[in-house]
Amino acid sequence: MSVLMRRAKPADLDAIMRLERDTFVNDAWPEAAMRRELESPHGYYLVAVDDAEEDPDRRLHGYAGLLAPSGSVQGDIQTIAVAPFARGIGLGRGLMHALITQARRRHLAELFLEVRADNTIARELYDSLGFEQIGVRRGYYQPDGVDAISMRLAVPPAVTRPAASGSGASA
Structure with a gap:
């Protein structure tokens, strides 16, 4: 298996919508809204794909x-x-790192997101990436009535380090 991360294309919409509906059963985005996101010059959407996979569902x-x-x-x-x-x-971590890198390239100072209060795995991921909780939107996710946790990240600067010397000698 070889997974490639690349910019999403309009041709990816059907597969994205299958995963969207399977993942977010009661609050999936409408297809027209997702299409607008993929086509928007203000959006940056990535897909992680295995183009060699014969089963289109995988x-x-x-x-x-x-x-x-x-x-x-x-x-x-x-x-x-x-x-x-x-x-x-x-x-998920790899996709988030790629989005944070793109945010840095676009000179963004802050990133925001909302996550379902009952999605502990996603919340732990965002916490580990440096996002902090800044608010709660009560009953935001409908029809389930689940709260949305609003989070913010101060986009960190790029970390640069000199290349390691292979000789082991120091100057």
């Missing part, structure tokens, strides 16, 4: 999206989903 491993309007210093993580068969291997 080709898409995950997707994630960032909304970052031109000239803004703030962006929003719009969505992220990982297929059940691809969970637990760090793909």
Whole structure:
């Protein structure tokens, strides 16, 4: 298996929507809204795919999206989903790192997101990436009536280090 992370294309919409509906059963995005996100110049959507996979239901491993309007210093993580068969291997973390890197490239100072209060795995991931809780939107996710936890990340600067010397000698 070889998973490739790349920009989402309109041709990915059907697979994204299958995973969207399977993952977010009661609060999946409408297809028209997802299409607009993929086509927007302010969006940055990634898919993690195994193009060599013959089963079309197992080709898409995950997707994630960032909304970052031109000239803004703030962006929003719009969505992220990982297929059940691809969970637990760090793909969600990899997608989030890629979005944070893109936010840095777009000179964003802050990223925001909302997560279901009952999604402990996602909340732990966001906490580990440095997001902090800034509020609660009571009953936001409908029809389940689940609260949304609003989170913020001050986009960290790129970390640069000199290349390690292989000789072991120091100057």
